[in-house]
Amino acid sequence: xxxxxxxxxxxxxxxxxxxxxxxxxxxxxxxxxxxxxxxxxxxxxxxxxxxxxxxxxxxxxxxxxxxxxxxxxxxxxxxxxxxxxxxxxxxxxxx
Amino acid sequence: xxxxxxxxxxxxxxxxxxxxxxxxxxxxxxxxxxxxxxxxxxxxxxxxxxxxxxxxxxxxxxxxxxxxxxxxxxxxxxxxxxxxxxxxxxxxxxxxxxxxxxxxxxxxxxxxxxxxxxxxxxxxxxxxxxxxxxxxxxxxxxxxxxxxxxxxxxxxxxxxxxxxxxxxxxxxxxxxxxxxxxxxxxxxxxxxxxxxxxxxxxxxxxxxxxxxxxxxxxxxxxxxxxxxxxxxxxxxxxxxxxxxxxxxxxxx
Numbered sequence: 001x002x003x004x005x006x007x008x009x010x011x012x013x014x015x016x017x018x019x020x021x022x023x024x025x026x027x028x029x030x031x032x033x034x035x036x037x038x039x040x041x042x043x044x045x046x047x048x049x050x051x052x053x054x055x056x057x058x059x060x061x062x063x064x065x066x067x068x069x070x071x072x073x074x075x076x077x078x079x080x081x082x083x084x085x086x087x088x089x090x091x092x093x094x095x
Numbered sequence: 096x097x098x099x100x101x102x103x104x105x106x107x108x109x110x111x112x113x114x115x116x117x118x119x120x121x122x123x124x125x126x127x128x129x130x131x132x133x134x135x136x137x138x139x140x141x142x143x144x145x146x147x148x149x150x151x152x153x154x155x156x157x158x159x160x161x162x163x164x165x166x167x168x169x170x171x172x173x174x175x176x177x178x179x180x181x182x183x184x185x186x187x188x189x190x191x192x193x194x195x196x197x198x199x200x201x202x203x204x205x206x207x208x209x210x211x212x213x214x215x216x217x218x219x220x221x222x223x224x225x226x227x228x229x230x231x232x233x234x235x236x237x238x239x240x241x242x243x244x245x246x247x248x249x250x251x252x253x254x255x256x257x258x259x260x261x262x263x264x265x266x267x268x269x270x271x272x273x274x275x276x277x278x279x280x281x282x283x284x285x286x287x288x289x290x291x292x293x294x295x296x297x298x299x300x301x302x303x304x305x306x307x308x309x310x311x312x313x314x315x316x317x318x319x320x321x322x323x324x325x326x327x328x329x330x331x332x333x334x335x336x337x338x339x340x341x342x343x344x345x346x347x
Contacts, residue, residue: 008336027131028129028130028131029131030242033238034131034238034242037135037231037234037235038131038134038135041131041134041135042131042134048203072239
């Protein structure tokens with residue numbers, strides 16, 4: 001009998017009052033439907049009003065850590081790109 | 096008019112199902128095929144124990160003899176248990192556990208959907224809470240029955256075997272129980288035979304999808320809900336009640 005390895009799924013959850021889905025971990029499951037159920041058991045404790053996304057880990061393309069200099073460093077020395085010099089009115093203090 | 100005793104028995108039948116199946120599912124803890132399924136089974140066991148606690152508390156209150164959930168769970172002997180025989184059968188393998196969960200939770204969803212409108216307000220509230228859990232159990236186990244039935248040759252064989260083994264016990268779900276008509280007339284809950292058609296209408300298509308053959312009905316009858324249990328029940332209770340019987344009335 002052939003034993004199939006269950007693929008890995010990455011789990012993203014939006015909490016009841018949350019604005020966006022946050023990555024919270026991963027699960028092994030044979031398909032998306034079961035991955036959702038498992039993610040619910042493991043990560044939400046079945047709090048109602050949450051939204052779950054599962055994505056098969058193979059489908060995620062990550063940036064290369066070795067390419068960090070060319071990808072991210074150039075942003076650091078161009079401070080004129082950063083909108084940090086504006087004086088904000090008090091009303092929008094929490095931006 | 097339904098008597099207090101009929102009302103108590105009716106609630107006990109529902110509560111004992113949850114308690115005994117909850118006990119069975121908890122036996123899987125740490126033994127499931129994969130970690131994720133271990134969690135799901137424990138989760139469902141906890142749901143069922145939670146339902147049992149509420150229902151046994153309600154039954155104890157109706158009975159009016161000062162028995163709380165613990166007394167009812169731990170100090171009744173098997174002849175006083177009112178659960179369906181199906182719930183007390185050994186887990187055997189993953190296929191049998193999943194098929195049982197599907198057959199039972201489908202029944203439970205139908206029953207609880209009706210109990211939500213019960214004239215017993217407390218029972219209605221318990222049903223409302225439990226129904227959400229039962230729907231999840233039904234979906235989860237139904238998915239697995241399809242997956243296993245329509246899986247490999249070996250998983251198909253085991254799932255068909257599970258269905259053949261469990262099927263005769265499902266006749267008991269719908270067997271008339273004493274006092275049930277009075278319960279139905281008082282609007283407390285349905286007589287369980289009223290649920291048979293809807294149950295069959297859900298179970299058969301799913302089994303077809305799972306490429307399984309539903310066996311024909313046979314004259315076999317089980318009588319758990321009348322207090323006449325299989326040989327497995329005594330062992331289950333011996334394990335479950337050991338501590339309470341050794342040190343009665345301890346605080347825990």
